[in-house]
Amino acid sequence: MTTTNQVRVRFAPSPTGFFHVGGARTALYNWLLVKRLGGTFILRIEDTDRERSDEAWTRGILNALTWLGLDWDEGPFHQSERRPLYDAAVAKLWESGHLYACDCTREAIDARTKETKTPGYDGFCRERKLTPGTGRATRFRVPDSGITTVHDLVRGEVEFANETIEDFVIVKSNGDPLYVLAVVVDDIDMRITHIIRAEEHLPTTPKAILLWNALDEATLPLFAHLPVLVNEKRQKLSKRRDRVAVEDYRDLGFLPEALLNYLCLLGWSPNDDRELLTVGEMITEFRLEEVNRSPAFFDEKRLAHFNGLYIRGLSDQEFIERALPFVTGDHALWPANCFDAELFAAMAPLIRERIATLGEIPDYIKFLFADPFVIDEAAFEKAILRDELAVPILQAARDAYSIANFEPEQLKEILLLIGEQHSRKLAKTQASVRVATMGTSVGLPLFESLVALGRTETLARLDAAITAVGNAS
């Protein structure tokens, strides 16, 4: 085998919006194949449509791929910079008689198809021998008969009768090449061996094959069309109506490895019941031939579950590092100078067990850092105001805590005893203390939290709660 037989795949997103999870899965499958077979992963930006493309979106795509760890070997190439290649291919196709110029307007075409009832372009300009030039689009002459077959690694043989394929435009009337042309020219030029992309491209594939063959290339690549990702209404994930941007998930506190794991299982599964796969396992076990053919719903709940598992699998140190952006940056619910890294580190293991996304962290520790300290009204009402034993308990705790060893076990024992004096289980006794000191009825373990808070602040909050009850009555 020569080097030209090396596996070469490309991921070719168009920079017309946020990079979404469907694209991420396509990129992942491409990447997995390359990693196992030792091939080359090429990144190509499909920006032939100058109107809709934006460099900012390209940066977003690059950032997201990098964050996910899907590194590429060549590129990013921009189709907008490869115009000479497309022009040369068009010249070649003119010479071989595959093309003709067309000056039909959309309206004229629609008017004619309305009468004949056969949709698509009717070949009106085929024999008019118009000279190419501005104002005239260039069309590819599709054979009137015969069948074009797509050999698809995922779907098998898919046949298209040539008579159902219209003479499609490959160069706009303003001279710009169209995607269908650029993609084929680039794939030939880049010696792509596997075209792995979403199913929505399947209908245009016979056109690509026709073009490919017309350009005299005997090296047709292998195709694999992946099922689309859908929303709860079973429609293709859309940048407009669904939350699908990879960077949204990053900002919400999803881990890239969790997202990758989840995405990998959307349309493929290993040969046993495992669901947690390392990237290494994905690489060695993933097979294009095993990819499902039906659309998959992108389920955030399930993603969150995976993310929780990954978070719990982090070491203390890793967890703290990953959490940093969420407790110090824009996500924090407190000014930077109120944050105490050591206190956070002490609480980190307790937080890690309770969250599914890193974005949930601030809520758990705002009682430590937020200024001023705020108590949830409903919780205060229920656990303190409407509990006639709340004040005695708070008072007793305050007195005992002022002289106690300020350690979790001690604090717990004390509260347990106080509760027993009122014939109360610890579960109920701790409720009023929790609300008074942490501001909510649910959260991190109470006694560790009090220690983090410190004796002085704990006593102050207990006093404040007792006073607040007096003021309320």
Added chain:
RNA sequence: GGCCCCAUCGUCUAGAGGCCUAGGACACCACCCUCUCAAGGUGGAGGCACGGGUUCGAAUCCCGUUGGGGCUACCA
């Protein structure tokens, strides 16, 4: 409308003619654990779209129907 794709619990899936009384996971419910909430553990409910074939035997193969989706641009 035309062309194409798809069809196992609500969701993601296992299932390559007998291993299926259809397995796992998320979500849901119950219980256990427990200072709250989680996490964890145990158990439960829940599915082969329908109709014809083929076969001794079909979730698995074939045909049809129905349903869903994609494409149908001088977008990608």
